Amino acid sequence: MAKKLSNRRKFLKNSAALAGGLAAGATQSANGQMPEKYIKGSDDLVAYGQRSSFETAVRESHGRPHSPDAFGLVKHVATPIQESVGVITPSALHYVATTRGHYVPDIDPNAHQLMIHGMVDRPLSFTLQDLKRFPSVTRLHFVECAANRPSIGAKTITESHGLTSCAEWTGVLLSTLLKEAGVKGSASWIIAEGAEEVKGTSSIPMAKAMEDSLVAYGMNGEAVRPQQGYPLRLMVPGFEGIFNVKWLRRIKAVDKYWMTYNDYGHLRQNDVDAALGYTIGPKSVITFPSSGQQLPDKGFYEISGLAWSGGGAIRRVEVSTDGGKKWKDAQFVGTPQRMAHTRFTLPWTWDGSESMLLSRCTDELGKVQPTRVQVAKFFGIPVDPSYRVPGRDNSIQTWRVASDGSVHNAYS
């Protein structure tokens, strides 16, 4: 890429304009940057560092339908995805959905156990110390709430797309534990239960449990955070967020689908149908520029966004800046991982006219992210996005860049 860039003249007119004043008095300018304040070291700061007090990105309660609830409690908390860089979501900013319980369990890891029972030869119970003795895997995976979608009411991308995050998860393959317990061949489902208030459980097809599901104790290099399921979270890569059971304490092998508290339209008693139905489709969104942001002036920008799919790795992302007439292939930043956020970029020179920015992705199965028109047709609802899709919506998000540089949700 570096070679290509050298053929261009200059990216930024502004930075060049500054040069005039600097050429003569360069050293003074550098001294002028000398910070007047220092952060005095403290034992706390040495022990476990903090972010700068100038950094203010925070999670936000997600949309009016979700928060606060009748008890005044926030249930869904969205990550400030417009601030994201790279593919890791900082654990402190990872989105949270707490539909299953109002409070976060405060679990002593030394007292916590994971039980595997039901249709197994040897019901087993594992302490954290036990689990850490098994062969481990570390994988980058996204989690996404089924409610994450383009929305007519969303003023910012956090409101429309902030219910997905991506982290480096470390733990034991669930297949390792199920084999250790001697899972029976006739067991076709598992039920995974968390330790929270409502004991929210999910029925998961055995094929998915054995393929790539993960009992995670690590997240971004340290223990899973409390809001993400400390000390154990079941990762079911690519399935709707609700299947990634937090505060995991019990897995039961069974021979049929069990209806549970978590069944928001998940009544699929055939395991293949269920596996397909629970999987997040190919999805992408431009995080910069996105609604609520402001372009300072005409000129060069790098369009940047995230793409992901429950169907595996992202193979292609295309970006349009003219409402979908012409598309260009975006670049990947790094190698796309399976069921993980993939950062894409496209260089763009904005000419100052109103522009409609879209991205669409294709996953390794060849599935292409649909338009709103296609999704509406599939569900038999009007194209007008004020009609909410009765299920997951992975349709394309359009941002409108106005001629004053302000960026808006094109559906609003």
Next chain:
Amino acid sequence: MAKKLSNRRKFLKNSAALAGGLAAGATQSANGQMPEKYIKGSDDLVAYGQRSSFETAVRESHGRPHSPDAFGLVKHVATPIQESVGVITPSALHYVATTRGHYVPDIDPNAHQLMIHGMVDRPLSFTLQDLKRFPSVTRLHFVECAANRPSIGAKTITESHGLTSCAEWTGVLLSTLLKEAGVKGSASWIIAEGAEEVKGTSSIPMAKAMEDSLVAYGMNGEAVRPQQGYPLRLMVPGFEGIFNVKWLRRIKAVDKYWMTYNDYGHLRQNDVDAALGYTIGPKSVITFPSSGQQLPDKGFYEISGLAWSGGGAIRRVEVSTDGGKKWKDAQFVGTPQRMAHTRFTLPWTWDGSESMLLSRCTDELGKVQPTRVQVAKFFGIPVDPSYRVPGRDNSIQTWRVASDGSVHNAYS
């Protein structure tokens, strides 16, 4: 791997032993795990999550020679590497070396600028907003202090190897900025300066600056942390830590090596010689089991560790459990990245006898991590590790597992 595992009987005898008590009373046991406490949600917790109060891993001041100094200030702070999982070091636990200044600058990002001047056609000054408009890259890179090494006095791996960490860095290639400024062909070095108390600068060969150096504003998905150089850090992948200038404010293109405050034995006025001399050699260490840890009993364990090299990606890691007589190839967890920590694992069944655990790695250049004997011979010092190597030491670390399961630094 899952298939291989199914051929083994059981990994853990202990977990199986628990099964007897569980077979009948499984449900009671699960209920017994119900947490009695909940973390009540607060605005703070919603905004920016925290780790569990049960998690206590912290950074430690590094070794007696380093901390505290004559002014009572801690200069080097080591990451608790024995607790590491995966390859990301949490930003809060990333190691810190503050030889260049006693306090961490508290920089307002809106006032901070990066100046590029010297042998360029157009001296330029960039705000953070300017830099974020350039094409970005995101890369996993380690940083390591030259002082990180096997040591006779180290009681734990944090003391011997805790001065290296790995993060996902996002920013602009330095080559992009140097080209924007029109760097002259006759410029053969850069001097990079930070904004801290002593303005610690480093001379870096131009070839390295243009190849893969990075002006990073992002770290693990958010802004670079203050202790790592907020708001800008120069990443010089694979070079000694001190070259990765924190609080970066100035880069000057020059035509010769400049001696600076940071020159701890770096006097290499030939740029090729310097580039080779500054590069971290192939290095690995077993993080589990490591000194200070305790194996609870005989049986199955997964040996796990980290390998890295300034010479590119790690190609091979071998592990010995008998003091180096026999070696087995370890598995990689994920795909090794260039100049990044790579997690390796090897299944191991401990028979309860004293065992000497070693790892050695090979990088993509074919360079192999040396033994202490080789390093001693190279530097002309005694093999006895109480003699400190007069330079970087990437020699093999040996851990001794005693028959009671306690793990020790074999050099102590």
